[in-house]
Amino acid sequence: MYDVIVVGARCAGSPLAMLLARRGHKVLVVDRATFPSDTVSTHYIHQAGLSRLQDWGILDRLVATEPPAMRHLTFSYTDIFLEGFADPIDGITEVYSPRRTILDEILVDEARKAGAEVVEGFTVTDVIFADGRAAGVRGRIGDGPEREFTARFVVGADGRNSTVAGLVGAEIYRSVPAACFVYYSYYDGLDWTFQHRTGFGQQQLGAWPTHHGQHLVAVMRRKERMREFRADVEGSFHEIIDQVVPELGEDLRANGKRAENFRAMAYPDNFYRRSAGPGWALVGDAGYHKDPFTGWGITDALKYSEVLAEKLHEGLSGSRPTDEAVEEYTKIRDAESNGTFELTCSLAELSLTPYYDSVFRATSMSPEYTTKFFGLIAGGIPGEEFFAPANLERLYEDVNMPADRRIVTRS
Numbered sequence: 001m002y003d004v005i006v007v008g009a010r011c012a013g014s015p016l017a018m019l020l021a022r023r024g025h026k027v028l029v030v031d032r033a034t035f036p037s038d039t040v041s042t043h044y045i046h047q048a049g050l051s052r053l054q055d056w057g058i059l060d061r062l063v064a065t066e067p068p069a070m071r072h073l074t075f076s077y078t079d080i081f082l083e084g085f086a087d088p089i090d091g092i093t094e095v096y097s098p099r100r101t102i103l104d105e106i107l108v109d110e111a112r113k114a115g116a117e118v119v120e121g122f123t124v125t126d127v128i129f130a131d132g133r134a135a136g137v138r139g140r141i142g143d144g145p146e147r148e149f150t151a152r153f154v155v156g157a158d159g160r161n162s163t164v165a166g167l168v169g170a171e172i173y174r175s176v177p178a179a180c181f182v183y184y185s186y187y188d189g190l191d192w193t194f195q196h197r198t199g200f201g202q203q204q205l206g207a208w209p210t211h212h213g214q215h216l217v218a219v220m221r222r223k224e225r226m227r228e229f230r231a232d233v234e235g236s237f238h239e240i241i242d243q244v245v246p247e248l249g250e251d252l253r254a255n256g257k258r259a260e261n262f263r264a265m266a267y268p269d270n271f272y273r274r275s276a277g278p279g280w281a282l283v284g285d286a287g288y289h290k291d292p293f294t295g296w297g298i299t300d301a302l303k304y305s306e307v308l309a310e311k312l313h314e315g316l317s318g319s320r321p322t323d324e325a326v327e328e329y330t331k332i333r334d335a336e337s338n339g340t341f342e343l344t345c346s347l348a349e350l351s352l353t354p355y356y357d358s359v360f361r362a363t364s365m366s367p368e369y370t371t372k373f374f375g376l377i378a379g380g381i382p383g384e385e386f387f388a389p390a391n392l393e394r395l396y397e398d399v400n401m402p403a404d405r406r407i408v409t410r411s
């Protein structure tokens, strides 16, 4: 019998397993995938996410794999242009976008090193209940025989289509429709800095360097235009880049060589799902998922797996009832992630509300606030601070914003 079984071994599951195992708990983590393996993700990690890896002593291991360092970010939204970088967060002065084949393997290996038992290639099909509580899982490796593992607590870290969530009946209590679809691939031959560019016509280009000397290049448009896009994927892909940043479009045609197939996805809706119940919890995308536009999925998975590990430890070590401690984890997650969720859902519409247009337009005219903006995006400055009406009033005053553009509240 384990203390905790974790289903899913990527950004949320492996750190949770690692942190619990480091505290002496008996942990099993299973995943239907084997590692190293890829998953659909553009894998940018914010300073706040890297600082979790640093605290856990595994950032050096990631850096040793030589993901290109980014210290200058270019962000635009139609004619609003911001470039720079956030002030250091916990001493972190650069960011990376490591391939998931590399990042996730490190996370799985660190969980194993910490003492967690890891079973790869194992698909969970059932949650076992005893006395009204989740008490284990059933599943199998490939076509092998069904196996059963029991535990004091079960965690679903199995992504946004979470099997565990379905089996424990965890309902979605907040949902925002997703607006867009994405296509992306990896290119040789480019030398670009980080680009996050939303153009006129509700279309977006994201590009950043990653492992193996390659660049990830992604485009987004609203879902209404997906059928049209698909009629000529390569042509539509280039068309968006040509329209959003013509010079990058030209460089891509001249020098870029696509190294892998396109990955595509019509984004699923943004949601919060009930993430705690008797004997179970959900973490990472399983419990809280939002559009990748702001690149916060991995950072949040790392961050809240740590909060859950802390609360589970309190319960498992007997200092308070486990379900009560885990319930508190969901409250912390919801309160702390609310600003990111709202900002993400709004920006991912690919057209700015008058409020965000005013705020970001004014920000782009102030070097001080531009750095603060990157601090907000990187997780160093809370949304409550950046978007505080008094802070925005000072910004508008500093840049002489016209009176009718000085919007300080969202609604």
Ligand SMILES: Cc1cc2nc3c(=O)[nH]c(=O)nc-3n(C[C@H](O)[C@H](O)[C@H](O)COP(=O)(O)OP(=O)(O)OC[C@H]3O[C@@H](n4cnc5c(N)ncnc54)[C@H](O)[C@@H]3O)c2cc1C
Pocket: 007, 008, 009, 010, 011, 012, 013, 030, 031, 032, 033, 039, 040, 041, 042, 043, 044, 045, 122, 123, 124, 125, 157, 158, 159, 160, 162, 163, 164, 182, 265, 283, 284, 285, 286, 292, 295, 296, 297, 298, 299, 301
């Ligand atoms: C197109 C796209 C681009 C993105 N870009 C970024 C970005 O740039 N930066 C960023 O931070 N985030 C990004 N994200 C989001 C990010 O990828 C996710 O938030 C993150 O992967 C969530 O981690 P997780 O561990 O919760 O879930 P996942 O990474 O989804 O891992 C879940 C694991 O559970 C396993 N699993 C599922 N069901 C079962 C089962 N029944 N039995 C056993 N195992 C199971 C799966 O095999 C998988 O390995 C992007 C997402 C998408 C779709």
